[in-house]
Amino acid sequence: MVSAGQPAQVVGRFAPSPTGPLHFGSLLAALGSYLLARVAGGRWLLRVEDLDPPRVVPGAAEEILRLLERLGFAWDGEVVYQSRRSARYQQLVEQLCEQRQVFDCSCSRREILLSAPHPGEEGPVYPGTCRLGPVGRRSERAIRLLVADEEIAYTDGVFGPQRQNLMQAIGDFVLRRADGLFAYQLAVVVDDIDAGVTQVVRGADLLSSTPRQIYLYRCLQQPLPDYYHLPLVLGADQEKLSKRHGPSALITQQNSSLAIWQALRFLGQPVPDELRRASGRELLSWGELNFDHTRISTRAQLAPGL
Numbered sequence: 557m558v559s560a561g562q563p564a565q566v567v568g569r570f571a572p573s574p575t576g577p578l579h580f581g582s583l584l585a586a587l588g589s590y591l592l593a594r595v596a597g598g599r600w601l602l603r604v605e606d607l608d609p610p611r612v613v614p615g616a617a618e619e620i621l622r623l624l625e626r627l628g629f630a631w632d633g634e635v636v637y638q639s640r641r642s643a644r645y646q647q648l649v650e651q652l653c654e655q656r657q658v659f660d661c662s663c664s665r666r667e668i669l670l671s672a673p674h675p676g677e678e679g680p681v682y683p684g685t686c687r688l689g690p691v692g693r694r695s696e697r698a699i700r701l702l703v704a705d706e707e708i709a710y711t712d713g714v715f716g717p718q719r720q721n722l723m724q725a726i727g728d729f730v731l732r733r734a735d736g737l738f739a740y741q742l743a744v745v746v747d748d749i750d751a752g753v754t755q756v757v758r759g760a761d762l763l764s765s766t767p768r769q770i771y772l773y774r775c776l777q778q779p780l781p782d783y784y785h786l787p788l789v790l791g792a793d794q795e796k797l798s799k800r801h802g803p804s805a806l807i808t809q810q811n812s813s814l815a816i817w818q819a820l821r822f823l824g825q826p827v828p829d830e831l832r833r834a835s836g837r838e839l840l841s842w843g844e845l846n847f848d849h850t851r852i853s854t855r856a857q858l859a860p861g862l
């Protein structure tokens with residue numbers, strides 16, 4: 557029980573997608589979220605984001621968890637799997653429906669492209685076509701959230717003040733796709749609310765998703781978590797690190813402790829050279845005593861050689 561006047565306990569989380577082995581970018585998110593929670597004496601939760609069945613690689617989730625465990629990451633409570641939570645997501649969509657904040661959309665991607673007034677940073681901005689009833693020609697319906705024409709402003713713990721007008725940048729966004737799958741934006745917010753997460757630490761590629769998620773928290777009348785976005789990791793071609801870059805940045809049993817040392821350096825932490833050969837557990841202990849998020853840079857950096 558948290559009594560009045562006492563700050564609530566920090567609850568952080570790491571939420572890997574089991575689309576392949578852990579790479580340096582996801583290790584950063586694991587380490588950053590873990591240390592930010594632990595330096596505050598908080599809890600740290602694990603969630604597997606296996607929402608999109610065709611992208612899930614069998615066995616990848618177990619492999620990621622085993623590697624984290626071997627490195628000395630200790631999580632609190634049971635691991636949550638998004639693939640088992642559809643009924644809960646549906647319940648929240650129904651709540652938003654009762655609040656008259658969603659509508660059915662029958663537009664195809666092509667129809668949206670043709671009618672969009674201007675492209676947003678994530679493709680065409682949805683122009684509100686079906687707000688008063690579906691007018692697209694497709695028989696399958698997506699469910700979209702009505703967004704307001706107002707600026708969403710927040711302060712990121714690393715990137716500082718951020719703002720976005722959702723209607724102008726994104727438009728009414730999808731909560732449930734026409735194929736019945738729930739959208740990432742909805743699942744993340746519902747999972748974090750249900751788990752009592754107070755601190756979201758993740759890669760800067762998700763900065764542009766954050767205003768949508770904040771808007772959803774508001775629609776669901778829930779308090780916002782704090783956000784900390786970590787600098788992007790680049791491959792040798794200066795593009796965001798991904799599976800496309802091959803095995804060079806993958807975390808294996810052999811390179812995993814060194815990868816933690818490098819991840820601490822990547823996050824601007826003055827981890828001593830003598831700890832370069834230390835175990836994961838020793839490096840995490842060093843981090844629990846010394847981690848300081850104000851040292852993290854916003855600049856994207858090349859992945860270290862592992």
Ligand SMILES: [Zn+2]
Pocket residue numbers: 660661662663684685686690691692
């Ligand atoms: Zn539509």
